[in-house]
Amino acid sequence: MPTSWADSVAAAENTAAGSHGVGNLSRPTYVPPHLRNRPTSSEAAPPPVVANSGPTYANPAVGGGVGGGVGGGNRWAAGPRNDFRSGYSGSGRGNGGWNNNRGGWDRGRDHREVNPFAEDEKAEQEFVDQENTGINFDAYEDIPVETSGDNVPPPVNTFAEIDLGEALNLNIKRCKYVKPTPVQRHAIPISLGGRDLMACAQTGSGKTAAFCFPIISGIMTGQFGQRAPRMPRTACPLALILSPTRELSCQIHEEAKKFAYQTGVKVVVAYGGAPINHQLRELERGVDILVATPGRLVDLLERARVSLQMIKYLALDEADRMLDMGFEPQIRKIVQQMDMPPPGVRQTMLFSATFPKEIQRLASDFLANYIFLAVGRVGSSTDLIVQRVEYVQESDKRSHLMDLLHAQRANGVHGKQALTLVFVETKKGADSLEYWLCMNGFPATTIHGDRTQQEREQALRSFKSGNTPILVATDVAARGLDIPHVAHVVNFDLPNDIDDYVHRIGRTGRAGKSGLATAFFNDNNSSMARPLSDLMQEANQEVPAWLARYAARASYGGGKNRRGGGRFGGRDFRRDSNYNRGGGGGGGDYYGGGNMNNAYGGQGGYGGGYGAPGGYSGGGYGQGVASAWD
Numbered sequence: 001m002p003t004s005w006a007d008s009v010a011a012a013e014n015t016a017a018g019s020h021g022v023g024n025l026s027r028p029t030y031v032p033p034h035l036r037n038r039p040t041s042s043e044a045a046p047p048p049v050v051a052n053s054g055p056t057y058a059n060p061a062v063g064g065g066v067g068g069g070v071g072g073g074n075r076w077a078a079g080p081r082n083d084f085r086s087g088y089s090g091s092g093r094g095n096g097g098w099n100n101n102r103g104g105w106d107r108g109r110d111h112r113e114v115n116p117f118a119e120d121e122k123a124e125q126e127f128v129d130q131e132n133t134g135i136n137f138d139a140y141e142d143i144p145v146e147t148s149g150d151n152v153p154p155p156v157n158t159f160a161e162i163d164l165g166e167a168l169n170l171n172i173k174r175c176k177y178v179k180p181t182p183v184q185r186h187a188i189p190i191s192l193g194g195r196d197l198m199a200c201a202q203t204g205s206g207k208t209a210a211f212c213f214p215i216i217s218g219i220m221t222g223q224f225g226q227r228a229p230r231m232p233r234t235a236c237p238l239a240l241i242l243s244p245t246r247e248l249s250c251q252i253h254e255e256a257k258k259f260a261y262q263t264g265v266k267v268v269v270a271y272g273g274a275p276i277n278h279q280l281r282e283l284e285r286g287v288d289i290l291v292a293t294p295g296r297l298v299d300l301l302e303r304a305r306v307s308l309q310m311i312k313y314l315a316l317d318e319a320d321r322m323l324d325m326g327f328e329p330q331i332r333k334i335v336q337q338m339d340m341p342p343p344g345v346r347q348t349m350l351f352s353a354t355f356p357k358e359i360q361r362l363a364s365d366f367l368a369n370y371i372f373l374a375v376g377r378v379g380s381s382t383d384l385i386v387q388r389v390e391y392v393q394e395s396d397k398r399s400h401l402m403d404l405l406h407a408q409r410a411n412g413v414h415g416k417q418a419l420t421l422v423f424v425e426t427k428k429g430a431d432s433l434e435y436w437l438c439m440n441g442f443p444a445t446t447i448h449g450d451r452t453q454q455e456r457e458q459a460l461r462s463f464k465s466g467n468t469p470i471l472v473a474t475d476v477a478a479r480g481l482d483i484p485h486v487a488h489v490v491n492f493d494l495p496n497d498i499d500d501y502v503h504r505i506g507r508t509g510r511a512g513k514s515g516l517a518t519a520f521f522n523d524n525n526s527s528m529a530r531p532l533s534d535l536m537q538e539a540n541q542e543v544p545a546w547l548a549r550y551a552a553r554a555s556y557g558g559g560k561n562r563r564g565g566g567r568f569g570g571r572d573f574r575r576d577s578n579y580n581r582g583g584g585g586g587g588g589d590y591y592g593g594g595n596m597n598n599a600y601g602g603q604g605g606y607g608g609g610y611g612a613p614g615g616y617s618g619g620g621y622g623q624g625v626a627s628a629w630d
């Protein structure tokens with residue numbers, strides 16, 4: 001039975017006083033998060049709540065970082081070099097700690113929770129003059145929303161309407177979130193209602209908070225009634241958030257730590273390429289929410305250092321990517337073949353900006369009686385991104401890029417260039433373009449799978465701070481990364497899959513801001529002509545006449561990357577007429593109809609789907625793509 005946050009705090013006080021025995025620290029018993037962090041008479045009061053930075057808190061970038069001496073930025077002498085002043089601000093390597101010092105698994109009694117908001121203001125200040133537009137969430141107000149499933153909980157209009165708890169509400173304020181984005185309006189009540197969810201919403205529209213808030217709130221209030229098993233070196237998180245790349249996992253961890261600040265909910269990250277010992281130590285200190293990449297998690301499970309038997313919440317970010325051919329076996333192993341509770345016992349949330357129907361079908365194995373939510377058109381980009389396509393021969397790409405960068409440099413403020421993210425096909429291509437840019441006086445760095453994790457993180461930091469304003473990347477940076485001031489995404493090499501294009505251009509135009517995306521197109525990309533032209537039309541972009549001609553030719557030839565052929569999950573696959581004829585693997589009893597409306601719940605005239613239902617073409621989910629990922 002759901003209880004309010006206030007009720008559970010009162011109950012917690014009674015329980016804490018009664019059964020746990022405040023001073024009983026010798027035997028590590030599990031203390032639920034909602035009972036932690038509460039000062040007792042014998043303990044000093046917790047540090048005062050300080051919004052943003054303050055001298056009281058340790059700065060994670062300063063304490064014991066590994067950043068110094070790691071040459072992760074541009075490596076070529078001719079270009080300006082990175083500076084290393086930022087140190088390592090990534091997760092877990094600072095000298096931070098946790099102020100849960102009353103039992104549980106926590107053996108580190110001296111650890112205090114680092115203020116995760118401290119770095120934000122500093123970073124924001126550096127860019128304050130460069131900002132082109134303010135946050136414009138009004139741009140999302142009349143966005144079409146489609147939900148389907150049984151008894152869909154109604155959306156909310158404000159955070160105040162939801163009982164997320166005082167501490168979480170305070171953190172929402174610290175994040176300067178004034179009102180929920182459309183995906184948050186719909187997804188949060190659904191998840192708080194205990195329902196499984198498959199949610200599709202445009203890039204940069206706030207999906208991270210949409211799955212983090214209900215998890216944190218649920219853990220704060222949860223009376224899960226089950227004790228952690230006695231396995232001294234095995235961490236038993238209550239929630240698992242999986243994402244496809246190390247950098248994205250780090251980012252989710254940083255975000256989740258802000259949302260969970262002073263709530264008593266502990267968030268830990270585990271990802272490959274970084275020393276496992278540090279992650280093991282963090283896990284030993286206790287974990288409520290584990291954010292992880294699949295490879296490192298499998299390692300931890302096989303070493304029996306993590307058990308999933310207490311999992312109440314499972315969230316897959318970039319869920320379609322997590323379930324495509326590259327990751328599916330690992331995800332099945334984690335979710336179905338270890339000790340995680342089954343669907344219906346745990347609560348499962350899948351989020352992405354793209355959801356091909358075949359992947360939806362696969363994903364339904366992981367869900368029970370779920371609600372499908374589409375905010376905006378599935379697989380579309382936001383209208384806030386101005387998309388341009390230019391015909392550029394391979395041999396002319398570099399000089400063309402230089403023209404774009406020169407134009408941008410002219411628009412820079414105080415000698416600082418706007419951030420530009422350049423996507424290329426291969427790791428070699430990334431290194432070679434970085435070298436060429438640096439030689440020509442454009443400070444650039446790279447991120448791709450052949451660089452060490454330290455180099456990758458340093459490159460990202462240097463780019464984010466504006467010290468190296470050009471980042472040349474493979475698809476490893478295509479999804480999820482939230483870099484606030486990316487003004488321009490250049491598809492130097494177009495991807496082979498339109499979904500990848502959607503994610504790549506989504507690195508700009510985030511959180512209601514505008515952005516620019518330029519793609520270089522030539523004969524090698526003819527299979528992309530049709531989907532690109534369709535996508536641009538749907539986003540109200542100007543489609544060049546030459547591209548329309550290419551697209552028309554591709555239609556004749558029946559190019560495989562076509563939107564009309566069902567490549568895109570335009571809506572819930574359960575609504576396809578052939579789903580109930582056996583193909584859907586479960587009959588019609590868990591689809592209870594759907595409704596479409598705008599973000600405020602009013603009826604809208606959104607036409608929905610992308611053409612006739614059809615099979616998944618396989619598109620670009622081939623082996624070549626997987627190499628760029630963790």
Ligand SMILES: Nc1ncnc2c1ncn2[C@@H]1O[C@H](COP(=O)(O)OP(=O)(O)OP(=O)(O)O)[C@@H](O)[C@H]1O
Pocket residue numbers: 135176177178179180181184201202203204205206207208209352353479480481482506507510511
């Ligand atoms: N309610 C809100 N008000 C203001 N800003 C918000 C709100 N919710 C999220 N944001 C900000 O919007 C930005 C984008 O959010 P987020 O990274 O969660 O997007 P996303 O939908 O997951 O994108 P992607 O599909 O690329 O992964 C972040 O900087 C986040 O802090």
